[in-house]
Amino acid sequence: MRLYSTLSRRLEQLPAPPGPIGMYVCGPTVYQRAHVGNARPFVVFSWLARWLRARGYDVTFVHNITDVNDSIYEAAPGASADLAARATAWYVEDVGSLGLGLPDHMPKATETIAEIVTMIERLVSSGHAYVVEGDVYFRVSSYPDYGELSNQRSDEMAEQEPNPLKEDPRDFALWKRTKAGEDTAWDSPFGRGRPGWHIECSAMAETLLGSAFEIHGAGLDIVFPHNENELAQSRAVGSEYARIWMHNGMLRFVGEKMSKSIGNVQTIREVIDRWGHETFLLFLLSAHWRKPIDFSDETMEQAQAQAESFRNVFRGAKVDGGGDWRRLEEILDDDFNTAEALALFHSWRAHGELDALRRGLEVFGLGSLAEEGSAPLAIEERARARQQARAERDFGEADRLREEIEAAGWEVRDVAESPGFRLVRRR
RNA sequence: GGCGCCGUGGCCGAGUGGUUAGGCAGAGGCCUGCAAAGCCUCGUACUCCGGUUCGAAUCCGGACGGCGCCUCCA
Numbered sequence: 001m002r003l004y005s006t007l008s009r010r011l012e013q014l015p016a017p018p019g020p021i022g023m024y025v026c027g028p029t030v031y032q033r034a035h036v037g038n039a040r041p042f043v044v045f046s047w048l049a050r051w052l053r054a055r056g057y058d059v060t061f062v063h064n065i066t067d068v069n070d071s072i073y074e075a076a077p078g079a080s081a082d083l084a085a086r087a088t089a090w091y092v093e094d095v096g097s098l099g100l101g102l103p104d105h106m107p108k109a110t111e112t113i114a115e116i117v118t119m120i121e122r123l124v125s126s127g128h129a130y131v132v133e134g135d136v137y138f139r140v141s142s143y144p145d146y147g148e149l150s151n152q153r154s155d156e157m158a159e160q161e162p163n164p165l166k167e168d169p170r171d172f173a174l175w176k177r178t179k180a181g182e183d184t185a186w187d188s189p190f191g192r193g194r195p196g197w198h199i200e201c202s203a204m205a206e207t208l209l210g211s212a213f214e215i216h217g218a219g220l221d222i223v224f225p226h227n228e229n230e231l232a233q234s235r236a237v238g239s240e241y242a243r244i245w246m247h248n249g250m251l252r253f254v255g256e257k258m259s260k261s262i263g264n265v266q267t268i269r270e271v272i273d274r275w276g277h278e279t280f281l282l283f284l285l286s287a288h289w290r291k292p293i294d295f296s297d298e299t300m301e302q303a304q305a306q307a308e309s310f311r312n313v314f315r316g317a318k319v320d321g322g323g324d325w326r327r328l329e330e331i332l333d334d335d336f337n338t339a340e341a342l343a344l345f346h347s348w349r350a351h352g353e354l355d356a357l358r359r360g361l362e363v364f365g366l367g368s369l370a371e372e373g374s375a376p377l378a379i380e381e382r383a384r385a386r387q388q389a390r391a392e393r394d395f396g397e398a399d400r401l402r403e404e405i406e407a408a409g410w411e412v413r414d415v416a417e418s419p420g421f422r423l424v425r426r427r
Numbered sequence: 428g429g430c431g432c433c434g435u436g437g438c439c440g441a442g443u444g445g446u447u448a449g450g451c452a453g454a455g456g457c458c459u460g461c462a463a464a465g466c467c468u469c470g471u472a473c474u475c476c477g478g479u480u481c482g483a484a485u486c487c488g489g490a491c492g493g494c495g496c497c498u499c500c501a
Contacts, residue, residue: 006431009431025501026501027501028500028501029499029500034501035501037500037501038500038501039501040501041501042501069499070499071499071500147430150430150431150496150497151430151431152429152430152496152497163498169498170498172498172499173498173499196499197498197499198498198499217501218501219495219500219501220431220432220495220496220501221495221496221500221501222496222499222500222501223430223431223495223496224430224496224497224498225496225497225498225499226498226499226500229498229499247501248501249432249433249494249495250494250495250501251501252494252495283439286439286440286441286450287439287440287441288440288441290432291432291433291440292432292433292493292494292495293439294439298438298439298451298452299438299439299451301451301452302438302439302450302451302452303439303450303451305450305451305452306450306451308464309450309464312463312464312465313464313465315464337441339440339441339449340440340441340442340448340449342440342441342449342450343440343441343448343449343450344449345449346449346450347448347449350466390460393460395460395461398460398461399460399461399462402461402462411463411464412462412463413462413463413464414459414462414463414464415464422463422464424463424464
């Protein structure tokens with residue numbers, strides 16, 4: 001199994017199964033209903049975990065929830081804890097409805113404060129951090145490799161709002177003293193306050209996966225500064241931290257300008273309600289995980305048509321046969337190329353190699369495409385009545401009944417086998 | 428301005444030196460009371476300009492275009 005790492009800028013080989021494989025994936029800051037873009041890393045890395053397990057690896061998948069942060073304070077002044085709790089529940093619900101299960105651990109920043117404080121103390125005592133008026137900052141100059149992940153020339157970094165407490169503009173906050181309007185704060189050796197954005201990930205990852213693990217996942221947009229800072233603070237205290245750094249490409253909204261009004265953002269909830277989770281998963285499957293993908297009605301309609309074609313093959317005569325599973329292993333073991341895997345699935349579909357197809361779809365949480373629900377009795381009765389009308393060559397009545405069935409969200413297809421028709425859900 | 432990614436047929440999207448990607452849409456056909464589904468046939472694409480090579484979508488250089496990040500956005 002080879003995976004591309006942002007850190008080394010090349011493909012990295014995974015150790016042979018069973019590993020173990022520790023996988024940490026940066027999660028969202030919870031202050032609103034998660035949008036579709038947030039779903040991409042969750043889906044990509046959930047798929048990867050499922051595939052690694054199918055290949056015999058012992059995987060521990062950790063995905064955090066950032067439930068203390070400036071954006072939460074801003075979104076709910078004086079009631080941030082309440083909003084964070086609500087939005088956490090939303091996220092778990094939304095992401096759970098994708099049909100991929102949940103990660104092994106979903107730690108919250110607010111439940112990791114003790115570990116965060118311990119880590120900051122280690123950084124301070126080793127000279128990699130300093131305390132100023134209740135704030136604690138990471139001392140970038142103490143870590144020579146700073147910038148290795150994002151390839152930023154750190155000496156040219158300018159700050160928009162200079163912070164006079166910092167020794168160096170590049171330094172970043174590990175701990176922030178509590179301010180007016182913030183309703184959550186914890187006591188620490190540095191004073192009452194709350195963690196900065198980056199330290200929580202280092203603390204949670206090390207707590208659950210140890211000081212060295214295989215994979216770190218995140219969206220490409222947080223390579224800098226978040227992942228860079230994470231890496232720096234962990235390595236500064238002597239941890240190897242993650243070996244392979246994977247960054248998924250962005251999900252884009254085409255045809256819609258970067259309008260300041262947030263009208264062009266759709267939530268995971270809305271997308272699943274409109275298209276169904278299978279269509280959304282198939283849409284994401286169609287692009288390699290490192291490439292950008294455009295979200296639009298047209299691309300979603302194409303995914304929907306593909307979902308339908310997979311459902312149809314399982315509804316047809318069962319011609320189960322082989323299917324070259326080794327080919328799928330080759331494709332996915334080479335940097336997890338899901339777009340090519342999708343092409344292989346279509347080939348299996350066309351050749352009626354349904355055993356392999358069903359197994360392959362299940363890896364990606366799409367096993368439900370192979371299952372057919374039965375229609376309500378009222379619909380089935382209409383379909384029988386239509387058969388009767390057809391037998392009597394009363395096609396006007398037959399067409400009328402078909403329209404009724406369609407209005408109820410079902411499609412009737414005439415087939416050779418008994419009872420002569422098949423009912424298919426259309427929405 | 429800095430760091431990085433990308434540009435494939437109407438649309439989506441693999442492919443990294445020479446043999447068919449695949450899907451969606453479209454056209455014709457088989458099948459059907461009419462459909463739907465399925466099957467068959469049909470498109471010889473690779474932003475542009477140079478270069479390397481017997482040969483480039485694939486390697487190198489440049490141009491143009493698009494995108495991400497540059498202190499808290501997955």
